[in-house]
Amino acid sequence: MLSNFVPLASPDINETDINRVVDVLKSGMLVQGENVGLLENFFSDYLGAEHASALSNGTSTLHLALITLGIGPGDEVIVPAFSYVATANVVELVGAKCIFVDIDENTFNIDVNKIKEAITPNTKAIIPVHEFGLACDIESVMNIAKEHNLYVVEDAACALGATQNNKKVGTFGDFGSFSLHPRKSITSGEGGILTTNNADYSAKIRILRNHGIEMQDGKMEFVEAGYNYRMTDFQAALAHSQIQRLDHILTLKQTLADVYLSEIKNPKITLPVVPEGRNHTWQTFHVLIDDSLKQSEVLEFLRNNKIGANYGAQCIPAMKYYADKYKLDYKEKFPNAYRAYSKGVAVPLYEKLTEDTVYKISQILNTI
Template sequence: MRLNIPLTGAPEVDAVREVIESGYLTQGAKTAAFEDAVRGYTAARHAAAVSSATTGLHLALVALGVQPGDEVVIPGFSFPATANAVIQQGATPVFVDIDEATFNLDPALLDAAVTDRTRAIMPVHAFGLCADMDAINAVAARHDLPVLEDAACALGGTYGGRHAGTLGTAGVYSFHPRKIITTAEGGMITTDDDELAKRIAVLRAHGAVRGELYMEFVEAGFNYRLSDVHAAIGLAQMTRIDDIVSGRRRAASELTSRVSGIEGVQVPTEPAGTAHTFQSYVVLLDDRIDRDEVIRRMRTRDIETTLGTYGMHLQPYFRERFGIPDEALPHTTRAHHQALTLPLYPQLTEDDMDAIADALRLSIEESTTR
C-alpha cells in the first residue's frame, strides 16, 4: 500500500493532450487560467505560478528584499527546502522549536529569535495544518517584519475562515504529487500586495518587462516559470479540489478512529478555528518505540510509511554549518525521531484503513522496548 496516490484520471490526460496538440507549451494561457483558478479559490488578490514551491519560496524572499547576511526565522521541523531557499539567497535560517501537538512553529519562542538582522518570518503549515497565524502576525507586526507562509502542504486548509497562503504577506503552495493537488512539479505564490506581485512577475521571467516589440530586462531575474503542460494538469485538478480535501479529511477521521486506541500513538490534532488538509497523516510515537523499526516492520506488511519530516538541524549540511545542539530544539529533535507518516488519500477503502491500523499495532508491539 503506497503512502499517497494522486487523484488523477481522464480530465488530466485530456488537458495535457490539448496543450501538446496546440503547439504552445510554455507559460501561456493555461498558466494564466490556473492562476485565476487558485486566486478565485483562495480569494487572494494575486497568484503567480512557478516551477516548484522551492523556487516560489526563493523568489518570494528575493521580492521581499531579503539579502545576503540577513536572517529569516523558520521552524526547525520541515522539509529542508524551507531552509534551502533562505540559504540560496545568501541569508541565514534561524531555527525555532515547534509545538509537539501541532508540529508547527511555537510562536512563544519567536520574539527571542528576532534580531536586528531578521528580515522575514517564514512559518510552515505542517502537513496541511495552519500555524498559529494570529500570534505569529502579532510578533511580526511588533518587529515590522513580513510573513511568508510556507503553505506547501496547505492548499485547501483554513484558519479563522481564511485560506492558508493568504494569512501573511505572501504564501507559497506546492503541487508535487504528494501535495493536495498536483501538476507533477510546480508551485504558486499568492499575495494581496500589488507592488510585491509586480516584482514577483518580473523576477519570475528573467527580470523582463515586455514592450511593444521586444522585452527589456530590468532585473537580474530567474527562469522560475510554470509550463502550460503542467498548468493544464493543475486546472483539471482544481475542478476536483473540494472532493480531494473533503476526501482526505474523511479518510483522516476514519483512520484516527482506528489508531487512536493504539498504545503509544499520539494522533493528529486540529485546533479550534482551523481546517486541516491532512496532506500527510502524521502520528507521534512514544519514546520507548523504535520508530525506524516500525517503518521496517510496516514495509514487511506491504504498507509504505516514512518519517514525519526532518529536524533540519540534524541533517549533515545544517549540522556542520550551524552546529545546533539537539537540546536547543528539543521538540523538533523528538519529532524527527518519533513522528511517523501513515498512508492517507481519498481512495483508501475501509479495508485499507483496517489493514493500516492492524499492521501499525503489530509493528509497534514488535518495536517496543519494555
C-alpha cells in the same frame, strides 16, 4: 490483512486530466500559456488573494518571495526547526541566516511562544510552515510580525484549503507559497503557486520568473537578472483539471483521517491534534511513536505488512549542511523538532484509498 502493497502516496490522475494535458501537447503552445492563466485565476479566486503566480516548483516560490522582499546577506529569517529542508534552503540561497525555532509537538507547527525570543535587530522575516496540511497559529505569527515590523512568507506547500478562523492560509502574510508536487492534493508533477495582495510584489515575481523580462511598448526589456522559474502550460493544464475536484478531495481526506483518528488505539502511538478554529487538509497523516519503539523498526514492520511509510520531515538543524554550518545542539535546543523527526511516522492518506483500507492499516498499527 492487506492483499496489495499500499504506497505512502499516489496522485489521482484521471482520463479527463490526461486529455487536458494531451490537448496542450497537440496545440504546440507548451510554455506559460492559457492554462497557466486559468490556474493562477483559480488560486486567486479560491483563496481570496489579489494575485497568484505559477512557478516551476514550491521552492522557487519561496526563493523569489525572499528576493522580492530584498532579503539577503546580513539578514536573519526565522524558520521552524521541523519542516522539509527547502524552507531553510531558500534562506541560504539569498545569503541570509536561518534562525531556527522549535515546534509545538502536538501540531508540528512553529511554537509561536518561542518566536519573540529569536528576534534580533537583524531579523527581517518569518517563514511559518503549515506543516502536513494543518494551519499554524498564523494569526499570532502576524501579530508578532506587525509588532516587530517583519515580513511573513507563509510556507503553505502542504496546506491548500487550510484555514484559521475561516480565512485560508496563504493570504495572511506578504506572500503565500504552495506546492504542486505529486504528494500534494493537487499536482502538476512539479510546480508551485505564489500568492500576494501586493501588486508591486506580483509584478516583480512575474519579471523574475521569466529571465527578468518586462514588456515595455510591446518590446522585451531585460530589467532584472531573472530566473527560468516558469511553469509549462501542460503542467498547468494537469493541475487546473484536478483542482476542479479540490473540495471533494479535501472532504474525502478528512473522512479517511477520521477513520485513523477513531481506529488507532495503540497507546504507543500519539495521534495528531487539530486546535479549535483551524482545519487540517491532511497532506500527511503523521503520528509519533513512543520511546520504547525504534522508528526504523516500525517503518520496516509496516513495509513488511504492505504499508508504505516514512518519516515525515526533517529536524533541519540536524541535517549535515546545517549541523556543520550552525553547529547547534539540536537535541537540546529543538527537542520537539528532533522528536518529530526521529519518532515521527507518516502513513498513507490520499483520495484513492478506501475507508476499508485505512481501517486495515489502523488495525496493523495497533499491533505494533
